[in-house]
Amino acid sequence: MYFNFKVLLTSLMAGMPAFAATFSNPVLWEDLADLDIFRVGDTYYYSASNMHYSPGAPILSSTDLVNWKYIGHSVPTLSFGSKYDMSGGATAYVKGIYASTMRYRASNKTWYWYGCIEYGGTYVFTSSSPTGPWKQAAKISTCYYDAGLLIDDNDTMYIAYGNTQLSVAQLSADGLSQVKTQVVYNTPSSIGVLEGSRMYKKDGAYYIFVTKPANGQYVLRSTSGPFGPYTVKQLLLNLGSPIPSGGVPHQGGLVQTAAGSWYYMAFVDSYPGGRVPVLAPISWGSDGYPALQLVNGAWGTSYTAPLTLSPTSHTGTDSFSGSSLGPEWEWNHNPDTSKFSVNNGLTLQTATVTSDLYHARNTLSHRILGPTSSGTIVLDFASMADGDRAGLAMLRDTSAWIGIRKDGSSIKISMWSGLTMTSTWATASTGSESASATISSTRVWLRIYADIHVGSGKQAQFFYSTDGQKFTKIGALTLNNAWNFFPGYRYAIFNFATKALGGSVKIGSFTVDSPGRTLT
Numbered sequence: 267m268y269f270n271f272k273v274l275l276t277s278l279m280a281g282m283p284a285f286a287a288t289f290s291n292p293v294l295w296e297d298l299a300d301l302d303i304f305r306v307g308d309t310y311y312y313s314a315s316n317m318h319y320s321p322g323a324p325i326l327s328s329t330d331l332v333n334w335k336y337i338g339h340s341v342p343t344l345s346f347g348s349k350y351d352m353s354g355g356a357t358a359y360v361k362g363i364y365a366s367t368m369r370y371r372a373s374n375k376t377w378y379w380y381g382c383i384e385y386g387g388t389y390v391f392t393s394s395s396p397t398g399p400w401k402q403a404a405k406i407s408t409c410y411y412d413a414g415l416l417i418d419d420n421d422t423m424y425i426a427y428g429n430t431q432l433s434v435a436q437l438s439a440d441g442l443s444q445v446k447t448q449v450v451y452n453t454p455s456s457i458g459v460l461e462g463s464r465m466y467k468k469d470g471a472y473y474i475f476v477t478k479p480a481n482g483q484y485v486l487r488s489t490s491g492p493f494g495p496y497t498v499k500q501l502l503l504n505l506g507s508p509i510p511s512g513g514v515p516h517q518g519g520l521v522q523t524a525a526g527s528w529y530y531m532a533f534v535d536s537y538p539g540g541r542v543p544v545l546a547p548i549s550w551g552s553d554g555y556p557a558l559q560l561v562n563g564a565w566g567t568s569y570t571a572p573l574t575l576s577p578t579s580h581t582g583t584d585s586f587s588g589s590s591l592g593p594e595w596e597w598n599h600n601p602d603t604s605k606f607s608v609n610n611g612l613t614l615q616t617a618t619v620t621s622d623l624y625h626a627r628n629t630l631s632h633r634i635l636g637p638t639s640s641g642t643i644v645l646d647f648a649s650m651a652d653g654d655r656a657g658l659a660m661l662r663d664t665s666a667w668i669g670i671r672k673d674g675s676s677i678k679i680s681m682w683s684g685l686t687m688t689s690t691w692a693t694a695s696t697g698s699e700s701a702s703a704t705i706s707s708t709r710v711w712l713r714i715y716a717d718i719h720v721g722s723g724k725q726a727q728f729f730y731s732t733d734g735q736k737f738t739k740i741g742a743l744t745l746n747n748a749w750n751f752f753p754g755y756r757y758a759i760f761n762f763a764t765k766a767l768g769g770s771v772k773i774g775s776f777t778v779d780s781p782g783r784t785l786t
Contacts, residue, residue: 287570287571287574287575288568288569288570288571289332289545289568289569289571289575290567290568291508291509291544291545291546291565291566291567291568291569292508292509292534292536292542292543292544292636293331293332293333293334293531293543293544293545294334294542294543294580295536295539295542295635295636295637295718296539296540296542296580296633296634296635296636297539297540297541297542297633297634297753297754297756298312298314298324298326298533298540298541298542298543298633299314299315299533299540299541299752299753300314300315300364300365300366300412300462300517300533300541301313301314301517301518301519301531301533301543302314302365302366302367302368302414302464302519303518303519303520303521303531304368304369304370304519304521305521305522305523305524306370307524308329308524309327309328309329310327310328310329310330310331310521311325311326311327311368311370311396312325312326312327312328312334312531312543313325313340313366313367313368313379314326315363315364315365315366316362316363316596316753317359317360317361317362317363317364317752317753318344318350318357318358318359318360318361318362318598318599319362319363319596319597319598319599319631319753320341320343320344320350320596320597320598320599320600320601321339321341321342321343321344321596321597322339322340322341322343322344322362322363322381323339323340323341323363323366323368323379323381323391324336324338324339324593324596325337325338325339325340325368325396325397325593327396329573329576330571330572330573330574330575330576331521331523331529331531331545331572331573332545332571332572332575333575333576333577333578334578335578336592336593336594337396337397337593338396338397338398338400338593339398339400339593339596340366340368340377340379340391340393340400341363341379341381341389341391341400342398342399342400342401343600344358344362344363344599344600345402346358346361346362346383346384346389349361350362350599350600351599351600351602351627352599352600352618352625352627355625357599357624357625357691357692358599359624359687359691359751360691360751360752360753361383361384362383362384363381363383364381364382364412365411365412365413365461365462365517366379366380366381366382366413367379367380367381367410367413367414367415367425367464368380368415369415369416369417370396371417371421371423371441373421375394376392376393376394376441377392377393377394377395377396377400378390378391378392378415378423378441379391379392379400380406380410380413380415380425381410381413382409382410382411382412382413382427385409385411386409387405387406387407387408387409388405388406388408388409388410388413389402389404389405390402390403390404390405390406390441390442391403397593403442404442404443406442406443406444407444408435408444408447409427410425410427410435411427411428411429411461412427412428412429412461412462412463413425413426413427413463414426414427414463414464414465414474414475414519415465416465416466416467416472416492418467418492419467422436422437423436423437423441424436424437424465424492425437425465426450426463426464426465426474427463428449428461428463429459429460429461430452430453430459430460430461431449431451431452431453432449432450432451432452432453432460432463432474432476432486433447433448433449433450434447434448434450434465434474434492434493434494435447435448436492448493450474450486450488450493450494450495450496451474451486451494451496451498457478457484457498458478459478459479460476460477460478460484461476461477461479462475462476462477462479462516462517463475463476464476464518464519464520465492466520468550469554470489471487471488471489471554472487472488472489472491472492472496473485473486473487473488474486474496475519475520477516477517478503478516479516479517480513480514480516480535480749481503481504481505481513481514481516482500482501482502482503482504482514482516483500483501483502483503483515483516483517483532484498484499484500484501485498485499485500485501485555485556486498487499487554487555489554499553499555501555501556501557501558502514502515502516502558502565505558505560505564505565506562506563506564506565507534507564507565508534508544508564508565508566508567509534509536509542509544509720510719510720511719511720511721512534512535512536512720513534513535513536514534514535515532515533515534515544515546515565516532516533517532517533518530518531518532518533518543519531520548520556523572523573527547527572528547528548528549528550528556529545529546529547529548529572530545530546530547530548530556530558531543531544531545532544532546532565535749536636536718536720536754537720537746537747537748537749537754538662538718538724538745538746538747538754538755539634539636539637539718539719539720539754539755540633540752540753540754540755541752541754542636544565545569545572546558546559546565546566546569547559547569547570547572580594580635580778581635581639581778581779581780582777582778583775583776583777584775584776584777585610585611585774585775586608586609586610586611586612586773586774586775586776587610588608588609589607589608589609590608591608591612591630594632594633595630595631595632596630596631596632597628597629597630597631598626598629598630598631598661598758599627601617601627601628601630602617602627602628605617605627605628606628606630611646611772611773611774611775612630612759612772612773613770613771613772613773614628614630614656614759614760614761614770614771614772614773615628615761615767615768615769615770616651616654616761616762616763616767616768616769616770617761617762617767618762618763619762619763619764619765619766619767620762620763620764621696621764622693622696623659623661623665623667623685623696623697623760623762624665624685624687624693624696625693626760626761626762627762628760628761629659629661629758629759629760629762630758630759630760631661631756631757631758631759632756632757632758632759632776632778633754633756633757634716634718634754634755634756634757635778636718636719637717637718637719638715638716638717638718638719639715639716639778639779639780640713640714640715640716640778640779641658641713641714641716641757641776641777641778642711642712642713642714642776642777642779643657643658643711643712643759643773643774643775643776643777644709644710644711644734644773644774644775645657645658645669645670645709645710645711645712645771645772645773645774646708646709646771646772646773646774647670647672647677647708647709647710647771648708648709649769649770649771649772650670650672650677650761650769650770650771651672651763651765651766651768651769652672652673652674652765652766652769653672653673653763653764653765653766654670654671654672654761654762654763654764654765654769654771655669655670655671655672655680655682655760655761655762655763655764656669656670656760656761656762656771657669657670657680657712657759657760658712658713658714658757658758658759658760659757659758659759659760660714660716660726660743660745660755660756660757660758661755661756661757661758662745662746662751662753662754662755662756663686663687663691663746663748663750663751664685664686664687664743664745664746665685665686665697665743666681666682666683666684666685666697666726666728666741666743667681667682667685667758667760668680668681668682668712668714668728668729668730668740668741669682669712669760670705670710670771671699671702672769677705678702678703678704678705679702679703679704679705679710679730679740680699680701680702681699681700681701681702681728681740681741682697682698682699682700683697683698683699683700683741683743684697684698684700685697687751689750691751700741701740701741703730703738703740705732707732709732709774710730710731710732711730711731711732711733711734711737712728712729712730713728713729713730713731713737714726714727714728714729714757715727715729716745716755716757717745718745718754718755720747721747722747723744724744724745724747725742725743725744725745726742726743726745726755727739727741727742728740728741728742728743757776759773759776
């Protein structure tokens with residue numbers, strides 16, 4: 267098992283051993299960008315963006331700020347237009363859920379989520395529990411770009427937002443409409459772009475925490491109320507990363523423990539894996555501004571743990587028990603809910619007739635656990651139809667898959683490579699078969715071993731097995747580490763038809779192994 271912590275013997279004092287727990291960055295090597303973080307009681311919550319994946323706005327929880335588990339999504343379905351259903355050949359790649367904000371309002375025991383979708387207005391989702399059910403409660407005509415919600419001491423709700431020209435909006439008493447909005451800061455050219463707002467109040471002063479993408483973080487401070495005027499101070503710029511070859515930690519947000527300590531959770535551009543969270547302590551200076559605790563002039567690779575650590579693991583096997591998917595799963599675009607079922611396995615009926623994986627509905631994705639790990643599915647393909655394709659992919663703007671091809675009476679294991687997208691995320695190539703193998707059974711183990719260390723030239727390697735013990739390598743994909751697509755690579759389970767609907771497959775399980783395992 268892999269736990270993101272270690273116990274360090276720090277000293278011997280008065281003849282007694284003293285133990286201090288430490289944690290290592292990143293606290294979770296998974297693609298969880300544009301994070302908003304806050305505490306309710308003794309539990310910490312983490313809301314992230316996920317673009318075109320559905321359900322939207324994943325939520326994680328933690329009791330120690332280091333070990334996190336998925337608990338749900340704020341947006342049950344991406345009801346923002348037909349392209350989110352892949353309708354009529356349209357797609358919504360790299361649209362959808364960007365930097366959004368989530369908070370709990372104690373006065374009415376309601377959880378709120380706000381997110382601007384495609385610059386066309388801000389959707390409001392609410393729930394009585396972070397685990398749901400969530401529902402759309404309103405749509406506000408103003409686009410709160412990169413929103414940051416503050417619920418003030420007097421229960422008034424404010425949202426900071428904007429790019430370069432930063433604004434603060436006051437919301438109505440129910441939080442579902444806008445009372446007023448006002449520009450509070452115009453970023454000077456000497457700084458450049460500021461965005462990614464998070465809003466806080468401490469000791470009577472208002473703060474807007476903003477990023478200079480993708481290498482800086484600044485803090486705006488007002489002692490005259492939420493509408494300013496604000497003064498600005500740099501928190502970090504071109505800071506050394508705790509991840510080898512990783513980007514500068516930035517964006518994210520501040521959180522205070524119940525004991526009064528402050529921490530900054532940022533993300534690091536870590537492609538091809540995506541944007542992953544890192545944590546560091548914060549102190550407050552006499553000038554009222556926060557300061558980051560550095561290690562040798564950089565964001566530390568490890569720090570003393572904020573709280574007693576409660577180990578969690580993101581490895582293991584999901585056998586798809588029960589009747590619904592776990593909260594760590596997300597579909598590529600909205601699924602056709604009539605074409606899948608969960609019951610001691612995942613049954614995927616074909617939902618699309620296409621030759622293009624990028625246009626295949628009901629492709630189910632799972633984040634990759636870094637820096638190296640593998641995903642393995644057990645695939646029962648006895649009910650596939652002529653022309654069907656089913657298997658496991660590495661999904662991004664450059665993709666490949668391993669799976670089963672059924673063409674008439676011919677059934678074979680296929681390695682399919684060369685799937686690519688254009689710079690506007692249309693399909694450039696549907697790829698071609700690069701290798702194949704015969705198979706006589708109706709069940710196969712498919713495995714992708716992914717190296718998502720930061721940098722170019724990293725590879726995913728593709729394997730199959732007919733007994734679950736001996737695996738044969740059939741091909742590899744060199745991963746694209748450009749940031750432009752935004753989400754990092756994901757494992758993706760698919761089943762699509764090239765001739766006619768009607769076939770199905772059953773996924774018996776999905777297994778994630780431990781990071782750092784040696785490939786054999």
